[in-house]
Amino acid sequence: MQDVTAGTGGTTGSGSVATDETDRLIASNKVEGTAVYDRQGERLGTVYNFMVDKRSGQVAYAVMSFGGFLGVGGSYHPLPWRALTYDTDKGGYVVDLDKDRLRGAPSYAESETPNWGDPAYGRRIDDYYGSAL
């Protein structure tokens, strides 16, 4: 069905998987909603969406949805894209972050609108995670 190389796992299965995910590529609407785990394998939340640089086509930030998980109600935590490692066995992303680090991270409530237009907003995210990743 598809050209899965040995050891990648996770991408076998139904025809729809062949459409929206391979060893190398993943469809944007499949990334949205994909689970995020910590290093211990605990499910932290899901990817809500991600921010793409219009000019370069490079994904800059993944916005995580931690619905109530951290005791702060539904909230979104933007993370630098490089913080996410795709684990084909889990079928989700793994981040090397613990809950305390996420609790103190830049975030916004569902009702809020972050100012992505202000370069300082992105820098604040980069700075927060910079030393940890």
Add this chain to the structure above:
Amino acid sequence: MQDVTAGTGGTTGSGSVATDETDRLIASNKVEGTAVYDRQGERLGTVYNFMVDKRSGQVAYAVMSFGGFLGVGGSYHPLPWRALTYDTDKGGYVVDLDKDRLRGAPSYAESETPNWGDPAYGRRIDDYYGSAL
């Protein structure tokens, strides 16, 4: 509301726009559904989704939906991401392609599943558009 530089246009407006689009960044779920125009300003279709390289985070292909437009029923046409130029005035993407070129391009019906897992599939797309872009 946001840090829009002069001459970019199009990104002014409601709070929701501030959330999902700026001069530089655009949210993944905003790209999906965004209109695509030809150089003459004619609306060709919309972006259905896009394929992201899991390792590099680089957007590789945009999958266009030309619902019945080309006389072939609902179909998806994958294009190299570099073929799309974002036009903030139009609030959509512009491609330097005419209908004939799109008619002959690699495409698949809604019921079909392209084999993204086969590197030859991507190469076929790259080769088709390579000389035109």
